[in-house]
Amino acid sequence: MTELLKIDNLVTEFSIQKKRVSAVRGVSLQVRKGKTLVILGESGSGKSVMLRSILNLKPAGARISGSIKLGEEELLTKSPKEMEGIRGNRIAMIFQDALSALDPLYRVGEQIVETIAAHRKIGKAEAKSQVAELLGKVGIPSPEERMRAFPHEMSGGMRQRAVIAMALACKPDLLLADEPTTALDVTIQAQILRLFKEIQAEYGMSIVLVTHDIGVAAEMADDIAVMYAGKIVEYGRARQILSAPAHPYTVGLIEATPKRGQKGKLSAIPGQPPLITAMPEGCSFADRCPMARSSCREVTPAFTHYGEAHIAACYLLEEEQPVAQ
């Protein structure tokens, strides 16, 4: 078995003013062992909510249904106590803004020790030396000294490294990263992405990386899932999706990204994604799709397969019967 995480028909619902709305509307995905899955989508597409749903973390009143399997274990039926044992231990998470993800009143070292202590029986001295080792591993100079720093005393890049060290503390099988480089400037971004690759090579963990940045996706992804309005619209191997996108939305996204040497105006996808409180019938991208026809607004398209590992949900493709691969 090569899949570490298998998500089936995941639905995450909230109630907004007594109305039930779905932020994630039936997502199915697999994360391969030791590989990186990038979830690509614009703000409000439900990608962060989906990521949080994997840890079964939800605001009061939200409901998560479907199936999330880590190895052979179903996570959605686990008790809160059992999920506590999995979070931070077998599945760790990294956030967009490291400053707000750390408690401002606790030293960085203390916060990493806390993670270890939550999952391992360990002495104070040993925990400290582990923290120093972790901080050294993520490239923080003089870790013994930096572990006594408060979050506000570190630079943005250092803080994100510290948060990554915290996520690595229990050697998780799966790392969830929610826009981990969005808040950083470009040079630091590149360093952090390289760090992700190094730790993945060393620990052999799987990574799910959520981003809206196609550059990051191209850099990191083994697989890509393109998310739009709470659904996956295209999913497959990164190389195929980036070189031969099938769904009009993916095509639009790639065309909206500046390329080296490109002259003239950048194309943009017209309009806004639909609000989750007012989802249209049929394909949710139809209103913005240059190739939409009347049938698109009536019934939601199903996935069309291209070989074994590339699928897209669009009527156009069904009719054109594109040649696989």
Place this chain on the structure above:
Amino acid sequence: MASFVLKRLALMIPTLLGVSIIVFLMLKIVPGDPVNSIVPPDASEAERAAVRAQLGLDKPMIAQYGIWLGRVVQGNLGDSVTRRLPVTEMLLPALKNTVILTAAAAVTAFIIALVVGVYSAYYPNSRIAALFNGLSLASIGLPNFWAALILIGIFSVTLGWLPSSGMNTAGSSGTGDLIKHLVLPTAATALSSVGIMTRMVRSTVSGILKQDFIFALQAKGVRRWTILRHVLRNGMPTILNVTGLQFGALLASSVLVETVFSWPGIGQVIYQAIGQRDFPVVQAGVLVIAIAFVLLNLIVDAVHAAMDPRVRHA
């Protein structure tokens, strides 16, 4: 830290000067003459003038204030006009009793507000939280002296469980006896502060619960109690600040509550002195309360700085 405390101590001086000037002016504005409570009603105008000169009341207002201030700086708060006693001798024992009452009220209010406020923030949609919310609003609305009378009516008169006045039963001085006497005045004093503090704790804690690092803590898989520790640590500076400010309200309500319960505290002394136009006592009493209030808030700020590295380093 030392320079922070020194700076704040220096800032106390203008605050206290301001307080003493306002109290001085207020005493001059209210009608009534302290001489009336000293001389017999049939005293001649000459006798009255003699007493007035003796008390220094014939001098211009600014001179009177200057003389008073000059003595206070040297540690002399003057003598009571009506009781011919040094003011310090009257105020110090009373101050101790007021500290007992306000401290008991502050601790009670703090604990109730913390427990109820944190619960309401954690379970904002529960029926219990709604009940607490209503109760805290009601407690803010009830006047302390009225609540004091109702408490006496229920627990002293009807049920006969608790004493209605004084600090000790005559002839006994045990701690148990003191605590029994303390219950009702404490409840009456703490009442309105409990409501305000509960609402502050609730909004502070629910604000913290919405922050990203709480979510990050959950994602780390730490226990609920560990998260609560982070929540309290982050909320404590705000909660302590509110408590410090409420201390002023507690002292203020003690004036009336002490009077209703005949609690021999500084509030009762001031209340009687106002009735007798005993200016030195009122002046000194208010000054002592102001010093206590400012010092306490200085301590709160120092604790805040000690707890929050961002304030400490700023």
